[in-house]
Amino acid sequence: MLNTYIIGASGYTGAELAKMVYTHPHLNLAGLYVSANSLDANKPLSELHGQLKGIVDLPLTPLVDPAAVAAQADIVLLATAHEVSHDLATMFLSKGCQVFDLSGAFRVKGDDFYSQYYGFEHQHQQWLEKAVYGLAEWNSQAIEQAQLIAVPGCYPTASQLALKPLLKSGLIDKNQWPVINAVSGVSGAGRKASMVNSFCEVSLQAYGVFGHRHQPEIATHLDCDVIFTPHLGNFKRGILATITAKLAPGADAEKVAAAMQKAYQSQAGQHAVRLLGEQTASIQNVVNTCFCDIGWKVQGQHIILTSAIDNLLKGASSQAMQCINIRNNYPQLTALV
Numbered sequence: 629m630l631n632t633y634i635i636g637a638s639g640y641t642g643a644e645l646a647k648m649v650y651t652h653p654h655l656n657l658a659g660l661y662v663s664a665n666s667l668d669a670n671k672p673l674s675e676l677h678g679q680l681k682g683i684v685d686l687p688l689t690p691l692v693d694p695a696a697v698a699a700q701a702d703i704v705l706l707a708t709a710h711e712v713s714h715d716l717a718t719m720f721l722s723k724g725c726q727v728f729d730l731s732g733a734f735r736v737k738g739d740d741f742y743s744q745y746y747g748f749e750h751q752h753q754q755w756l757e758k759a760v761y762g763l764a765e766w767n768s769q770a771i772e773q774a775q776l777i778a779v780p781g782c783y784p785t786a787s788q789l790a791l792k793p794l795l796k797s798g799l800i801d802k803n804q805w806p807v808i809n810a811v812s813g814v815s816g817a818g819r820k821a822s823m824v825n826s827f828c829e830v831s832l833q834a835y836g837v838f839g840h841r842h843q844p845e846i847a848t849h850l851d852c853d854v855i856f857t858p859h860l861g862n863f864k865r866g867i868l869a870t871i872t873a874k875l876a877p878g879a880d881a882e883k884v885a886a887a888m889q890k891a892y893q894s895q896a897g898q899h900a901v902r903l904l905g906e907q908t909a910s911i912q913n914v915v916n917t918c919f920c921d922i923g924w925k926v927q928g929q930h931i932i933l934t935s936a937i938d939n940l941l942k943g944a945s946s947q948a949m950q951c952i953n954i955r956n957n958y959p960q961l962t963a964l965v
């Protein structure tokens with residue numbers, strides 16, 4: 629059994645992780661942590677997340693001595709804000725722990741990226757260089773070898789899983805940037821109260837227009853420029869991305885279907901993508917599951933793809949668990965289906 633610790637366990641993704649680690653046959657849920665001065669210190673996790681009552685009643689321990697945690701840990705899951713993960717990760721790494729970071733702190737290599745999009749100067753360039761991007765269906769070979777895995781963002785997961793098969797097969801005309809419009813439920817903003825996620829303030833609307841940090845994350849890892857516009861919807865969880873792109877000369881519906889099959893044809897249980905063909909993806913079918921559903925339709929030289937995930941699961945915690953499974957040679961969907 630691998631001793632597994634969750635930092636940021638009281639948050640939305642942290643609570644999902646706690647349930648998964650608890651049910652995993654090879655992981656021992658060894659400790660749940662919150663910040664040193666957390667208002668929730670020492671409360672049972674199940675007091676905050678009632679669905680875990682009788683399942684995960686472990687207390688939320690204040691993280692006052694990360695080195696002591698590191699000394700006991702095989703695996704550390706950082707379900708913390710970008711700056712917190714940035715500051716904590718290297719200490720766990722230096723003690724030899726496997727670190728799976730759900731934040732954006734180690735996702736994108738590149739000068740000035742963090743100062744421009746995250747508002748802080750990255751202080752750990754060597755680890756940033758070594759970090760492996762945890763897009764499970766596409767990076768498994770690198771994930772198997774990595775000590776630090778940067779779990780992708782939620783919008784980037786939905787977007788890349790749909791576009792990557794077509795780009796890899798040369799079926800997209802990159803001169804016309806794919807256009808990604810995506811709607812997220814409010815849990816994407818985390819559990820902490822703020823005006824953005826306040827019930828009476830939430831209305832379906834675009835945000836981060838031409839400035840969201842996920843645009844460069846998507847473009848970098850796809851190696852293709854994109855137009856990306858996120859929207860906030862008045863529902864709790866789930867993301868639907870609707871993506872419009874121009875096909876390359878010679879590409880057609882048959883070639884698109886073949887590229888999708890080639891990318892995601894392996895047997896059930898080995899990855900978390902479900903192909904819908906000409907059906908459209910819906911949030912209802914993926915919420916509370918680890919799956920990304922992808923549908924598409926071709927008309928002439930254009931394609932419209934729809935891609936749906938649960939932002940807290942395939943967009944964060946279940947993708948982190950897929951990465952743990954890959955890294956430790958367990959079946960990829962262990963504890964997820």
Ligand SMILES: NC(=O)C1=CN([C@@H]2O[C@H](COP(=O)(O)OP(=O)(O)OC[C@H]3O[C@@H](n4cnc5c(N)ncnc54)[C@H](OP(=O)(O)O)[C@@H]3O)[C@@H](O)[C@H]2O)C=CC1
Nearest residue numbers: 636638639640641662663666707708730731816818819944
């Ligand atoms: N929500 C989503 O859909 C997605 C989130 N992510 C990323 O995952 C990470 C977690 O997100 P989410 O679960 O939504 O966040 P939440 O805001 O819901 O939870 C954050 C957690 O971190 C804890 N925390 C805050 N400061 C510290 C600290 N210094 N040391 C230890 N723990 C701390 C909080 O508890 P307390 O404040 O009481 O200490 C809380 O448990 C973020 O980086 C987010 O960007 C990625 C993809 C999707």
Ligand SMILES: CC(=O)N[C@@H](CCC(=O)OP(=O)(O)O)C(=O)O
Nearest residue numbers: 730731732781782783812816817
């Ligand atoms: C609805 C909402 O606010 N969503 C978040 C994205 C959450 C996510 O994917 O996380 P990372 O911050 O880890 O990249 C946002 O737009 O900032």
